[in-house]
Amino acid sequence: MATVYDYFARAHDRWPDRPMLNVLPETARAYAIPPGEITYTEAMRRVDDFTERLRGAGVGEGMRAALLLENRPDYFLLWLALNRLRASVVPINPDLRASELEYLIGHAEPALIIAVPDRIEALRSAAETSGVEAGIVAVDDAFPSPRKNAVTARLSEDGDTREAAVLYTSGTTGKPKGCVLDNSYFSEVAEFYAGLGGIADLSEAGERMITPLPIFHMNAMAYSFMAMLRVGGCLTALDRFHPRTWWQSVLDSGATCLHYLGVMPSILMELPPGEYDRAHKVRFGFGAGVDPKLHAPFEARFGFPLSEGWAMTETGAGAVIMNNRTDRLVGKAALGRLPDWLEIRLVDEVGRDVQEGEPGELLVRRKGSEPRRGFFREYYKDPEATEAAWTDGWFHTGDVVRQEANGFLFFVDRRKNVIRRSGENIAAVEVESVLMRHPEVTAAGVAPVPDTLRGDEVFALLTVSDPAPEKAEEIARWALDNMAYYKVPGYIAFVESLPLTSTQKIQRAELKALALHHLEKSSTFNLVHLKKRQVS
Known part of the structure; x- marks a missing residue:
C-alpha cells in the first residue's frame, strides 16, 4: 500500500505527458477558471508549489485543512500537497449553510480553511461562532500560519494508517459524523477499482473518466480520482450535472467511462433523442440507483452497460457489492453477487439470521484476520458510535437487503432513519432539530416520501402556533438560510x-405512514419548487 501522494507520484513518473485533469469550457465558465487539460507534469509543478507554500506557512503532520473549492482542480492538487506533508483534508459541501458550517468547523477543528472567495465571509462567521481560530483564505492568497494546537489528527509513522481525510456523513441521531479515512482506505479503493474487471474493466492505456458528482463525497474523491491515478487516466469533473449538455460534455471529454447516480438516467431518458446519444466512446457507467424499468432501455439507447453497486463512506472498498459481471442482472435492482473476499450476514431486528430470500439488515466485514481492512478508521470524537457500528465484529450498515438462491443481493429499504434524495443522505433528526429552532414550530417530524425523479423527498409534519396557509412557505424559506437546500422540506x-x-x-414507522397519507391531501403544501442550489 501507499499514500495518496505516492499514487500520484508513481503515475507522474510513468506517464508524465498524459493528461490528469480536464476542465471543459462549461465548467470553466461556471468557475471562472481556465479550460483545458492539466498533464501529470503540470500537476506535479502545481503540487510542488502548493507544498512549498503550505510548508512555509507551517502546515505539517497531524493538521487538517478544510477545503470548500467545489469541483475545481485545485481541490485535488491541494489534497495531494497536504497528503505529501502528512496533513489531511476536510472537504466542505458548498451547499452547507450557517449552522451546518458552524458544527463542521467546530467539530473538525481545521488548522486552516481554503475556500472560494464568495464563501469566505460565511466561513469566517461560522468559525468565529464555533470558537475555532482558523485562518480562512482563497487559493491564491498567502496561506496563514496554523492556529495554536492545530495538530488534531492521530500521528503515525506508518503511511498506510496516517489520516488522509475526514468526510462528514449524515448521522442517524442528528449531527453528521466525521469519518476518519487513512491512506490505506484510498489505496484499497484504487486497487479494487483497477482490478474490478467484467463490464467495468479499466486498462492502463489512457482511460478518461467523466463525473458530475461532488468531490466532497467518497465516490468522486476516492473511486473516480484514485482509479485514474492508479491507471494513469484523466478525470473530467464537471461543476454539476447539466442534462441538456451532458452528452456533448461526454463527447468533448473523450470519456471512456462515467459515474452516475440513479436520478441521472431517469432525467436523460426524458430528453428527446439527439445526435450525441451514441457519439461517445463510453464503455461503461459506474453508479447506483438506476430505475429498474429504465435500466435496459437506457443501455439500448445510449450503447453501454451500467454497472450498479453498493458501498458506503464507512465501508470504502472494504465492503463493496458490484453488479459488474458479464452474467449480471439488468432491470432487477440487483446489487450484484458477493466477492470472494467479503463476508456478510442478513439479520432481523433482534439480530437473528434471516432465511434465504427474506429481507434483513446487511452486516459486512472482510474475510480473514483483518475484518476492518479498507473500512473507515473511526467516527471522529465518537468512539461509542464507532464501536456500536462494529457490534459483535460486524459493521452494521443499516441497509435492508435480501439474497436469492442464485446469490444475487437486492436492496429493500433503509433501517436507519435516513432520507436518500438525489444521492444525498439526509438525517431526519438533523432536519427536525433545525426546524425546531423556528420560533413558531412547536414539534417537527420528518420522513421520506417517494419521488419518481429524486428517489426520496423530505416531508415535514409540523405543529405550529399559527397554521396559516402562508406559514409553510415562510418556514421553508427560513430553512433555506439554515441548512443545505436539499435538506429543506419539499x-x-x-x-x-x-x-x-x-x-x-x-x-x-407511523410518521412515515402519516407522511404518505398527507402527501395526497390538498392541505399539504408542495414547496419543492423552492429547493434550488444557492449561489452564495
Whole structure:
C-alpha cells in the first residue's frame, strides 16, 4: 500500500505527458477558471508549489485543512500537497449553510480553511461562532500560519494508517459524523477499482473518466480520482450535472467511462433523442440507483452497460457489492453477487439470521484476520458510535437487503432513519432539530416520501402556533438560510400532534405512514419548487 501522494507520484513518473485533469469550457465558465487539460507534469509543478507554500506557512503532520473549492482542480492538487506533508483534508459541501458550517468547523477543528472567495465571509462567521481560530483564505492568497494546537489528527509513522481525510456523513441521531479515512482506505479503493474487471474493466492505456458528482463525497474523491491515478487516466469533473449538455460534455471529454447516480438516467431518458446519444466512446457507467424499468432501455439507447453497486463512506472498498459481471442482472435492482473476499450476514431486528430470500439488515466485514481492512478508521470524537457500528465484529450498515438462491443481493429499504434524495443522505433528526429552532414550530417530524425523479423527498409534519396557509412557505424559506437546500422540506403539512411513544419519542414507522397519507391531501403544501442550489 501507499499514500495518496505516492499514487500520484508513481503515475507522474510513468506517464508524465498524459493528461490528469480536464476542465471543459462549461465548467470553466461556471468557475471562472481556465479550460483545458492539466498533464501529470503540470500537476506535479502545481503540487510542488502548493507544498512549498503550505510548508512555509507551517502546515505539517497531524493538521487538517478544510477545503470548500467545489469541483475545481485545485481541490485535488491541494489534497495531494497536504497528503505529501502528512496533513489531511476536510472537504466542505458548498451547499452547507450557517449552522451546518458552524458544527463542521467546530467539530473538525481545521488548522486552516481554503475556500472560494464568495464563501469566505460565511466561513469566517461560522468559525468565529464555533470558537475555532482558523485562518480562512482563497487559493491564491498567502496561506496563514496554523492556529495554536492545530495538530488534531492521530500521528503515525506508518503511511498506510496516517489520516488522509475526514468526510462528514449524515448521522442517524442528528449531527453528521466525521469519518476518519487513512491512506490505506484510498489505496484499497484504487486497487479494487483497477482490478474490478467484467463490464467495468479499466486498462492502463489512457482511460478518461467523466463525473458530475461532488468531490466532497467518497465516490468522486476516492473511486473516480484514485482509479485514474492508479491507471494513469484523466478525470473530467464537471461543476454539476447539466442534462441538456451532458452528452456533448461526454463527447468533448473523450470519456471512456462515467459515474452516475440513479436520478441521472431517469432525467436523460426524458430528453428527446439527439445526435450525441451514441457519439461517445463510453464503455461503461459506474453508479447506483438506476430505475429498474429504465435500466435496459437506457443501455439500448445510449450503447453501454451500467454497472450498479453498493458501498458506503464507512465501508470504502472494504465492503463493496458490484453488479459488474458479464452474467449480471439488468432491470432487477440487483446489487450484484458477493466477492470472494467479503463476508456478510442478513439479520432481523433482534439480530437473528434471516432465511434465504427474506429481507434483513446487511452486516459486512472482510474475510480473514483483518475484518476492518479498507473500512473507515473511526467516527471522529465518537468512539461509542464507532464501536456500536462494529457490534459483535460486524459493521452494521443499516441497509435492508435480501439474497436469492442464485446469490444475487437486492436492496429493500433503509433501517436507519435516513432520507436518500438525489444521492444525498439526509438525517431526519438533523432536519427536525433545525426546524425546531423556528420560533413558531412547536414539534417537527420528518420522513421520506417517494419521488419518481429524486428517489426520496423530505416531508415535514409540523405543529405550529399559527397554521396559516402562508406559514409553510415562510418556514421553508427560513430553512433555506439554515441548512443545505436539499435538506429543506419539499412538503409541509400542519398537524395537531405527532405519533409518539410512551417516552415521547417519534414513532418513525407511523410518521412515515402519516407522511404518505398527507402527501395526497390538498392541505399539504408542495414547496419543492423552492429547493434550488444557492449561489452564495
